[in-house]
Amino acid sequence: MDIEVLEGLFSWFSGYVETFKTGDFDADRNMIIKEDHTARVRGEIREICLALGLGDEDLRLAEAAALLHDVGRFPQYAMYKTFSDRRSCDHAALSVEVLREEEVLDGIDPGERELLLRAISYHNRASLPEEESDGRCLLFSRLLRDADKLDVWALLLDYYRRRETEGYRNAALELDLSDGGGISEEVYRDLIAGEIVKMKNVSSIDDFQLLLASWIFDINFRPALVSVKDRGYLDTTRDLLPRSGEVDLIFEILRSRLDERIGAGGRRDGSGASSLHRPS
Numbered sequence: 001m002d003i004e005v006l007e008g009l010f011s012w013f014s015g016y017v018e019t020f021k022t023g024d025f026d027a028d029r030n031m032i033i034k035e036d037h038t039a040r041v042r043g044e045i046r047e048i049c050l051a052l053g054l055g056d057e058d059l060r061l062a063e064a065a066a067l068l069h070d071v072g073r074f075p076q077y078a079m080y081k082t083f084s085d086r087r088s089c090d091h092a093a094l095s096v097e098v099l100r101e102e103e104v105l106d107g108i109d110p111g112e113r114e115l116l117l118r119a120i121s122y123h124n125r126a127s128l129p130e131e132e133s134d135g136r137c138l139l140f141s142r143l144l145r146d147a148d149k150l151d152v153w154a155l156l157l158d159y160y161r162r163r164e165t166e167g168y169r170n171a172a173l174e175l176d177l178s179d180g181g182g183i184s185e186e187v188y189r190d191l192i193a194g195e196i197v198k199m200k201n202v203s204s205i206d207d208f209q210l211l212l213a214s215w216i217f218d219i220n221f222r223p224a225l226v227s228v229k230d231r232g233y234l235d236t237t238r239d240l241l242p243r244s245g246e247v248d249l250i251f252e253i254l255r256s257r258l259d260e261r262i263g264a265g266g267r268r269d270g271s272g273a274s275s276l277h278r279p280s
Contacts, residue, residue, distance in 0.1 A: 005060075068104070072089075184207050186201035
């Protein structure tokens with residue numbers, strides 16, 4: 001993919017987003033949140049690629065994936081007034097549908113087009129599909145998943161801090177989850193097993209904050225893992241949760257696992273999980 005193609009995709013994206021802005025403050029605010037998120041994910045994926053030493057063409061292809069990965073968020077919010085996939089539709093599948101209907105990728109190499117569509121369709125899944133065996137597709141899928149997680153985590157931590165200190169509320173960012181209620185037993189079991197928290201087990205904002213923390217098991221590349229540590233994502237997430245020995249145990253294990261994965265250089269097979277045990 002050459003620079004002119006990437007610039008053309010950016011031009012299309014910018015114009016597409018503008019069609020969803022209506023002048024209504026709340027609706028436009030959420031469109032801008034996703035527009036800004038896209039820009040930051042593009043920056044995150046670029047930094048990961050540079051750290052890994054990928055070439056210019058791969059870098060542009062990765063940026064294209066980041067630029068287009070969430071185009072389904074705009075019609076999703078316009079139709080359903082929520083970013084909750086559980087209460088509306090699969091936004092990644094909708095992104096692919098939009099790109100096909102708008103013929104956005106028709107002018108690029110067919111192999112690159114299918115790679116981008118598959119990577120975008122995978123970016124919000126709990127895990128990459130076992131049947132995907134194309135190494136190049138897996139590379140770009142993992143790059144996109146890492147970059148997306150880094151920014152979503154930062155975006156939501158900033159929101160939760162503002163909610164506590166300023167009373168700022170945005171229902172779309174809370175995904176229709178309830179306050180309080182403690183940690184669900186299923187969420188606790190997922191974490192102690194060294195697994196990503198399953199969204200079906202999330203019933204509160206506390207649970208969802210633990211789901212964010214569990215992403216360390218699914219981050220693939222060492223530069224992204226280092227960013228998680230350097231930015232203090234685990235510590236900030238811990239500070240947002242109730243004080244309890246149960247939560248302290250969870251984060252003791254998570255911090256240890258993050259350090260282990262950084263020391264091991266990350267995992268490129270996308271699994272990133274191994275059993276965790278209570279310390280003796």
